[in-house]
Amino acid sequence: MIVQKAYEDLYTKLKSYYIKEQSNEDLEYQTLLAAFSCKKYQECLFLAQDLLVSRPKREVFIVILNLCINHLNLGEMALHYSSLALETLPQDDIILCARGVCCLYNANLSLYQQTKTKLLEEAKEHFDNTGSTGQNVLFFKAITYVQLGKINEAMNFVMEGLRITINYKYTALGALILAGQEDFTGALSLIKRGLQACPCNILLYTVKVYCKFLMYEYTHDKIKVKKSIKRLIKMYKDNTEDSGSSRTGVIKEEGSNVDSEYFDDVFKDFEVKDSESLQQVLKFTFKIAVEIEDLVLAEKIYLRIKENRIENAILMYFRNQKSEELENFVEDLWVCEVLGQAKYDMGDKNTAISICKQAIRLNENSKKAWMLLGKIYKEQNLLEDSMEAYLKALKALPINFAIVPIILQDF
Known part of the structure; x- marks a missing residue:
């Protein structure tokens, strides 16, 4: 809070200077960075768009694309500005990567496969053309290739990434790819190694739950799946309630019998939070609860989902046909x-x-x-x-x- 207040004070001062001296490009750039630091993203975007007219440089484009994708969810605007950046700086490796990320982001938002595939192909082209081999590029290349069905190439990028970094996202993506190939032993082994390097990492636990669910189709072991769901929801809940803390939400394994009461302690005093990640994981675990035919658990999760019209329709069908x-x-x-x-x-x-x-x-x-x-x-x-x-x-x-x-x- 103290740091946030300092950024806000800095932004207020710089903004007052900028109002008096609007022709100063360096001052405008410093002002938009201060706006970004104190999370005034819309104001930062306006300043960056204005500065871009007189200063069409890489750093300004990157700020705009960062805002569009990571903070304001403006996928179409990201595509527009990344295209403009590519016209301005066609040989810039960072801009090529940024354009690829924008295409990948919009591909994952697209409802229709034809549009999705077109964007993925363009993302692949930009990632392939960049001279950068940094870990971020390898990660995004892997995601792009796997969604285009190029599994072996994607896994090669994942393994190359794991050789140069312990970034848990490579572990998560590699486990998803292995699970997709029905190599559940390999997937869970990879996650286990990842958790040794990054203990209690929430993303790895999310993928672990999904891998166990896929295994359920073969083993029909609902208990293990439900235990994993409980652990995952508790981890997200605890981290949402106390985001500034180092709490991990780790819980002890319970006995072998898992019924609806097993989850009562997870949902006790449970308030619906604004956390997008928590809402995503609730929707994710709701789907798994339905797939393993535990409608009691599905209803408990459903009640905690904010935008739950689809989940309501699903429950109505399975309850009343x-x-x-x-x-x-x-x-x-x-x-x-x-x-x-x-x-x-x-x-x-x-x-x-x-x-x-x-x-x-x-x-x-x-x-x-x-x-x-x-x-x-x-x-x-x-x-x-x-x-x-x-x-x-x-x-x-x-x-x-x-x-x-x-x-x-x-x-």
């Missing part, structure tokens, strides 16, 4: 996958096919949508279409990239 609410959210991939299965179970195969195709438009790597299409086509004796759908399902990445924004946000 009513799919009407789901139809309001067909822009969401998970809803499409659930709704497609619901329509199939109701005997409405034509609608199920349409919903599956919508899911594939949202993400061509929707394994569940391809599997259901293959099943329906087989029942309709469309054997060639069925085989093609099953092959697409085999090629689909079983990696849940809902986790990728968590990795990007925390970068």
